[in-house]
Amino acid sequence: MKCTKCGNPQVIIKKEQSGQALCKDCFIESIEKKAIKTVKKEKLLDKGDKVLIALSGGKDSVTVLEILDSFRKMHIIDICAVTVDEGIDGYRQDGVDIAINHAKRLGIEHRVVSLKEEYGITLDEIMQRENHRGSCTYCGVFRRALINKAAREMGATKIATGHNLDDEVQGIMMNYLEGNIDNLTKLGPKTESKAEEFTVKIKPLREIPEYEIGLYVVAKGLDVHFDSCPYAMQSFRAEVSDLINKLNEKHPTIKYSTLRGYDKIKKALGNSLDKQYSSSRCKICGQPSANELCRACSFIEELKGD
Numbered sequence: 120m121k122c123t124k125c126g127n128p129q130v131i132i133k134k135e136q137s138g139q140a141l142c143k144d145c146f147i148e149s150i151e152k153k154a155i156k157t158v159k160k161e162k163l164l165d166k167g168d169k170v171l172i173a174l175s176g177g178k179d180s181v182t183v184l185e186i187l188d189s190f191r192k193m194h195i196i197d198i199c200a201v202t203v204d205e206g207i208d209g210y211r212q213d214g215v216d217i218a219i220n221h222a223k224r225l226g227i228e229h230r231v232v233s234l235k236e237e238y239g240i241t242l243d244e245i246m247q248r249e250n251h252r253g254s255c256t257y258c259g260v261f262r263r264a265l266i267n268k269a270a271r272e273m274g275a276t277k278i279a280t281g282h283n284l285d286d287e288v289q290g291i292m293m294n295y296l297e298g299n300i301d302n303l304t305k306l307g308p309k310t311e312s313k314a315e316e317f318t319v320k321i322k323p324l325r326e327i328p329e330y331e332i333g334l335y336v337v338a339k340g341l342d343v344h345f346d347s348c349p350y351a352m353q354s355f356r357a358e359v360s361d362l363i364n365k366l367n368e369k370h371p372t373i374k375y376s377t378l379r380g381y382d383k384i385k386k387a388l389g390n391s392l393d394k395q396y397s398s399s400r401c402k403i404c405g406q407p408s409a410n411e412l413c414r415a416c417s418f419i420e421e422l423k424g425d
Contacts, residue, residue, distance in 0.1 A: 132334060135371040143338045150335045154186045154323045161308035163321040164277070166195055171275035171318070173266050174200040174221065174229070176214030176344040178336045179281025181221060183323055185341065187279060188225055198225075201269040203262050204233035206241020207349065214344035221342070228273065232265045238419050245422065246350065254350035257418060264415040267406075270318040282322040285329040288374045289359050291381045296359070307385055317407070328374065 120130050120140050127142035134141075141149060158164055170187055174180045190196045202218040204211055215231055222229030235241050238261065245257050270278050282290075287306065294303040311319040324332060336343045351357055366373050400406060401413035403420075412420065 131338065132331070136375065147335060147338050150182075150327060150331060151186055151189070153327055154182075155189075157308065157326050158190075158321075158323050161321075163309055163323060164190060164196055168196040168276045169274055170196055170198045170277045170279050170321075171266070171270045171273060172198060172200040173262075173278060173280045174202050174218045175281070176202065176217035176221070177281070178333050178343045178345065179283055179286075179324060179329075181217075181281075181341050181343045182332050182335055183279050183281045184221060184225070185339070186323060188227075191227075199228040199273050199275060200230075201266055201273070202229070202231045203265050204231055204235075205258055205262070206234050206243055208243055210346060210349055213346065217342055217344050230269055230273070232269060234261050234265075237261075237265060238415075240419075240422060242350070248422065252418075253354065254348075255354040255356060258350075260414045260418060264404075264406075264413070267318060275318055278318050278320045280320060280322055281324055281332075283324045283327055283329045283332055284374050284378060285360065285363070287322070287325045287381075288363055288377045289356055291377060292359050292363065293356060304385065306381065326375075326378070 120133070121128050122130055122142040122145050123140050124145040125142060127145070129142050130140045131143050132141050132146055133139070164170070172180065172184050172187065174184055184198070184200065187196070187198055191198050200218065200222050202215055204215055219229065219231070233241075242254060242258055242261075245251055246254055251257070266278060269275075290306050291303070294300075294306070307322075308325055309319060309321050311317070333345075363374065363377075399408055399410070401408040401416050402411055403416040404413060406413050408414075410417070
């Protein structure tokens with residue numbers, strides 16, 4: 120088998136959807152072109168943006184960093200990064216160290232923020248409580264709050280995350296199955312609000328499958344943290360992921376068709392983000408909230424009462 124683009128006999132991937140076979144160099148180029156195409160098609164970047172990358176040290180965030188750095192080198196945007204230390208013993212520090220090294224390699228502004236410093240508790244400590252809500256519930260809320268805060272403090276105009284095709288499809292299916300229309304309307308390549316306190320979030324990798332991103336970082340020789348979160352397998356997301364992957368074995372285009380279908384109906388769903396957050400502020404942290412307390416502060420108060 121030869122590379123369908125250049126004829127190189129050293130093929131590293133054959134894509135199920137298209138049947139295209141690619142060598143290492145052509146595969147790397149295809150991933151970067153696809154991400155850049157998404158950036159341009161969805162108008163994710165504006166000249167002069169300062170983009171904060173949510174840099175965990177994993178394959179997805181390191182790939183976003185690598186691709187957006189090409190825009191920085193062309194003097195289109197500036198980039199910075201933040202790494203959230205959730206406090207997971209034996210797992211998190213490796214990713215934090217890798218993130219620090221990548222930031223130093225590129226010479227970009229970088230911060231490490233932690234649940235312990237901000238909220239006085241780690242995710243491990245939360246999971247030791249008897250009546251916890253589940254690791255992903257707490258982690259998602261606290262991570263978003265810390266990343267949003269860092270974006271404001273660092274003067275970022277956009278926040279870039281490493282959500283890939285699998286992540287997006289899982290999110291679509293999870294929110295649909297749970298009947299969570301508010302969260303469903305917030306998905307997509309770009310999430311923004313009229314409320315000034317919300318920084319626009321962008322997803323340059325949302326059309327690239329997870330396994331291709333894994334192969335990309337290996338092909339480029341990028342140092343990444345491949346270990347999975349020890350709490351991940353306990354989540355509803357993991358169950359949905361297994362279901363989708365089983366369907367994908369017989370229907371190789373199912374992830375793309377789910378994404379395309381969602382994008383077509385999103386406009387009809389409307390966007391509840393402004394309605395939800397524009398009316399009031401959290402009485403503890405002062406951030407926009409639909410209720411007296413934002414979710415992060417509400418969780419902290421709840422944990423204090425346990």
